[in-house]
Amino acid sequence: MRTLFTAVALGSALFVGSIAFAQSVDPATAVPLPEGFADDLAPNAVQDQRVRQYVYAKRIVDVSKTGVDNPELLLQPVLGQTSTSIMSDPKQACVMSKGGHILLDFGCEIHGSFRVEARDLTPSKNSVGRTVRLRIRFGESVDEANSEVGVKGAVNEHSTRDQIITVPWLGAVECGESAFRFVRIDLVDDDSKILFDSARAIFIYRDLPRLGQFRCSDERLNKVWDVSARTMHLTMQQFVFEGAKRDRLVWYGDFTPQTMTALRVFGDSKVLRDTLGYYARETWPLPKWMNGMPNYSLWWLITIGDIYRHTGDPKLVEEQWDYVKGLVQQLLPHIDENGKAGFESPFLDWPTNDNRPALDAGTHAMFALGFDRVAEMAKVVGDKDTEKIALDAAAKVRSYKPSNVGNKQAAALLELAGIQKEGESNVDVVAKDGPKGFSTFYGYYMLEALSKGGQNQVALDVARDYWGAMIDRGATTFWEDFDLDWLENAGRIDEATPEGLESLHGDRGAYCYIGLRHSLCHGWASGPAAWISANIMGVVPVEPGFKKVSVKPFLGDLDWFEGTVPTPYGQISVRCKKNADGTLDLKVDAPEEVTVL
DSSP: OHHHHHTSOTTOOEEETTEEEOBOSSGGGOOBOOTTTHHHHGGGOBOOOSEEEEEOOSEEEEEOSSSEEOGGGGGSOOOSSOOTTTTTOGGGSEEEOTTOEEEEEEEEEEEEEEEEEEEEEEOOTTOSSSEEEEEEEEESSHHHHTOOTTSTTOOOOSSOOEEEEEEETTOEEEEEEEEEEEEEEEESOTTOEEEEEEEEEEEEEOOOOOOSEEEESOHHHHHHHHHHHHHHHHTBSSSBOSBTTTTOSOOTTTHHHHHHHHHHHTOSOHHHHIIIIIHHHHHSOTTSOGGGOHHHHHHHHHHHHHHHHHHOOHHHHHHHHHHHHHHHHHHGGGBOTTSOBOOSSOOSOGGGTTOHHHHHHHHHHHHHHHHHHHHHHHHHHTOHHHHHHHHHHHHHHHHSOOOOTTOHHHHHHHHHHTOOOTTOOHHHHHHTTTTTTOOHHHHHHHHHHHHHTTOHHHHHHHIIIIIHHHHHTTOSSOOSOOOGGGGTTBOOSSSOOOTTSBOTTTTOOOTTOOGGGSOSOBGGGGHHHHHHHHHTSOEEESSGGGSEEEEOOOOTTOSEEEEEEEETTEEEEEEEEEOTTSOEEEEEEOOTTOEEO
């Protein structure tokens, strides 16, 4: 039976006897439709790969002085089916009437929807039938949940986070999807009233266990790891979105650091492969650049090479090889006779977007990294011609050595590519002033560059200080961007901004993420988990698929750590402890197929 499932083409329905299976991105795990529905529904049924769970709020952030009775009852679980014996009893329900509003906190950022169930109600004279209108506002911060669209960057883009819903008597309504921690409920019509049966979130996520784990003697670093993993998990939806609230799209530059975290925490997954392959081929066929951005096509090359390094699966490369070869030919004319590589309109990240020399230097380094990956993959398919083209191109690019112009993003990429201009030190530029000048997107590459340049302790301090600072101000996921200077005279995201302070969400941000438009759950910001796995735990594949691994732990000022790294053969477990005399006790437990160096 399983063989039959895997043979089904993407997007088709499978019939075995009288059993029909819904369309699914992964036919091998498709769920059969129930008996009596298969014949009618199967050709048009598409299976959602995700899980739904009801979640009740943990606390009430704010409630109006009038118009709300018994708000604490919204924190208590219910059966999900109104009992008609108590439906009109105002003492056994949260009641909202004229001027009423309530702001709920679900404890941490989630991705999903919101469901309101009415036990009883009094409709407005303007109601259509026996209904009540409620205004529902999602917020990644308290300030966003209290916001008005158009004020301080608050938007309804990519997901509708501010909406009016109509709730029927003895009925329920769901709204969303978005990413949020806070939900504000307002009664729209003053002459109406509602007795809530419940008001709860629907947590929607992929059921992906954390195969990679990390714990250490520093609780702050543990939180950074955990929040990194959570941030990545919430962006793994139908495909790998770059942001769970916004943009809810696949962006292939963003996808590269996301991939590294996903591989190190969740291992190989179908959603990674579908995002890399199927979605890319269907939406950005050559000669288009990925997402219309030539740098993102380079990131796509680097990403597929990274996934191959971690999985060792030749089919991954074989499936993409025609596209890879075509992309190589499209990239070659962008290397001049002196070896300088670049594009007319390059892009690294938003903070560097006005620094053309930094954009050019970073892009140049990306060419070397991309052609390195092509040369490695060419060996898998036995394409010696493309391997030589890639090796020659990488060498030519490295013969030209641009300045890092004192920019951390450019310096990080040049360090990772092994390109250094005489008289300059890339790692010194990245290390200067610790996290000053970091961005959450390129933060991953900056951490990696610090480690490659022998500055692991600096990187460790940066992870604590930069990503940890978001946690200090209430973050439960990491943000689209962040600057330590934003903290000055700013409040927290998990409370309304007090008078005299500026809003850390509404009064900060730049470029396309000004104010409340700013995404507070962005997958590219999850890089610390991947960096910790490779540079603190020190587990790095020496051969594709972890057939051989190097384990070089770094404790720095930590007393101990323990954790796991997923491989195609199972998990590698590592525990390292610092002895009183400064020596290390290291224990590594690996699957028998893995050779540990």
